[in-house]
Amino acid sequence: MSDQIKKAYIAGGCFWGMEDLFRVLPGITDTEVGYLGGENENPTYQNHPGHAEGLEISYNPEIISYKELLDYFFRVHDPTTVDKQGNDRGSSYRSAIFFQDETEIAEAKEVIEIVNASKRWPGTVVTTFEPFTKFWPAETYHQDYLVKNPNGYTCHFERFGTFL
Template sequence: MKKNIFYLILLFTISCATVFAQDHDISGSKSFKEMNSHKATASKTKKLDTATFATGCFWCTEAKFQQLKGVKTVTSGFTGGHVKNPTYEQVCTGETGHAEACNIVYDPAVISYDELLAAFFTAHDPTQLNRQGNDEGTQYRSDIFYHNADQKSKAQYYIAKLNEEKVYKDKIVTRVDPYTAFYKAEGYHQDYFNRNPNQAYCKYVIQPALEKFKAVFKDKMKK
């Protein structure tokens, strides 16, 4: 099983997470600044909107996006596959086609989709194909599930800009797929980091990455 006590002795996993945080700081890039400076605007038609992102382990994704002002709820689940109502165990086989992902409900008058994309590209390494760190398989792929044409256009635009600027050493492999069915993960996966801060994976993998994330978005953190 992934994310268990063996992470205590897998020191290379921890060191890889540290190296990632140091070597993949994109906050100084023009592309990041463009995303992160695209301020939210009030909408007469939408009080809340939804973004759906896969950045590897959904525990990590959830823990980071929960911190952002304007984000109302973050739900961990599975999407992008062909199996209805999958269990966590089924998704872990890598045979369902689903990715571990999060539905992020946000207030577009407080935080823009562009700003959420800035967080997405900071929250993980989008150049790793079907893996993040020690988690391997298509269920850990980098994927943006768009809800409308505007989200699709922005995702594709910023991927192209980041690649053009060569912000990462390698080419971005993030997929941009239409949002279809989203299956909420089992209850024990929800709000996992906050409820299990001393669990080995949370303490030694999520916590250091979360601190780096907070440092980049210090002006956008909830009180």
């Protein structure tokens, strides 16, 4: 088994629900919620202009590939809505892939083509590609939120089987 753990950075609405679903996938070694792609240093829940509520996923690529992560991502949130998931509105809740290199962009574009061709969603994918710069961990009370608060709000769930 590989000792090389990779990280992926995505945003698809409220970070609580995304984390709760990704944490249990085979090959995921850790998840952390936080802020990505915004304007200020040291963002907080009360002050994160331009930042998306996002997820840092640590994973073993020998068990789950980047494409498989994205396949799941496009199954657990609606990637066809701009700045909206469930009851949440605003750019903090945008669908975004924070890419680290050209390979991630190419694989993401491949998966999006497959998702769009499937016609499972009523519209086309509007997920943005944003360069990864820095991940800012969210406050402690947001980490593992739905484990601590099992009846807490989420708009994330598996809607379809795999696209791949």
